[in-house]
Amino acid sequence: MNDKFMPNALMFYREVTPPEEIAHLVLSFWEFAVKSESCEPIIHEIFPDGCISILYYRHQNFVVNTLFINALTLEIFKTEVYAGDVFWGMRLSPAACAHVLRLNPAEVQPESINDSEKFAHLTEGLLEKLVACRNFEEAIKIYETQIKTLELAPRDVDGKVAEAVRIIEENSGELKISEIAKILGLSARQLERRFGKSAGLTPKQFVRARRIRAAAVSLVEETEMNWANRAAAMGFADQAHLTHEFSTLTGRSPNSFAERVKKIEYGKLVK
Template sequence: MSVPDLGRGVLHPRPAAAVITLARHQPAPALARVVEFYWSVRWDRRGQPPHEQPVLAHPNVHLVFEAPVARVYGVDRSLFVRRLAGAGRVLGVKFRPGAFRPFVDRPVAELADRSVPAAELFGPAVERLNTLVLGSDEDLTVEVDDFLLARLPAPDPLAERAAALVEHVTGTPDLHRVDQLAERFGLSVRAVQRLFAEYVGASPKWVLRRARLHEAAARAHEGAGVDWAALAAELGYADQAHLTRDFTAAVGLSPARYAAGGPVSS
């Protein structure tokens, strides 16, 4: 059975697909340098128990239009769990790593592991848009485009560098250490750490670890037997026990139990 394409980081994708409907939309071309995509999720649990959906978050900031108020979510360095009850929907903006910093002119690390009402950062206009988005069944991404285009900051070379570093981490399986990353970009380790705190909202070490966990979860989703010792070596872990500890600490299940369809709340 194929694995539903809910994106890396969405845990237990098969039961999740039975609960949520996920769609992705591209932003206006002028926003492509700051927004990866828009995402919308719908669910209907009326007459059924609430569903708790765990997510291993990426190093991205999100602007989410939801009830009761729109919120900005910083990078969640633990396990993010969304409780879905009744019927509802949300529309989210997934900013590229580093790209949210120029919108707010403050270190993105201040948002780590928390969310704030979007009006605190974007003013009351964002709540008017939130009411419009939630009050319509139509695709209102054009209105979100207009909202962001009116506030689009000038290109920031440091934001672009942060995005390039994160993209290199997530796209380079043999990259395992921060000093390797720094060397490949001609930076000091301290410079990389400062850049990530200011623009990404999580440390480079965390981003490296999270990329490895995303890969481990993706392998588990494939359904075939996984050679965990070989995967641990491939991902740069000292041994299988190290991978098991890291994965269990993040997900709450060992890799083998997770691959076997360990417990999921619903």
């Protein structure tokens, strides 16, 4: 999609598709930056996306440089961000998450991983290389090189889970889990077990998170679409069901959610 410029947006966000050779491991690379000229903090709300990211945080004066990992959650996360903050992230594919992290993704807690022993196989030397990057494009190359050192081939990832993720993404969470399982030649219980082992979430939980993301993308791309049509496009029975889901996952009404989305200027998004 083309860049979308929001009037008076104080924050910027964009995503980049990974190259084919690591697409089985990485869902996307992303950048988030705060453009405000004010010294006052901005309350930023991060909505659930059903994925784990390895992310690097820096401030433009380079005083702060930190590696983080986020946890899987279906709850909104609020944080304070400041002018000059920059985040460069690598969003892991749910199908490969357990293999990349070498542990159950459901056990991951949000934390700084600068000196983490349990993630040393993934982060050794990474912080120093990212600190030296001048821009997001250079950071992507560093992430690509780092994850290739794991030597995980497509055959090492559960192909059924990878296909389930693809189906969910392509259909914006519209299909029922039983329908996805049938397409894959699995029972719903088999899919749930395999998906949970790889991704740390049940397929239903992942679908719920991706629906919220699909709504955000829709708000950026289809600004004139009303909520009734948007609910239908996202597979909800009606607008009331969409409203209930938004309230449950984001604590906001659809219109309030839309206002938060519009506070950010968007570059390209991976669909």
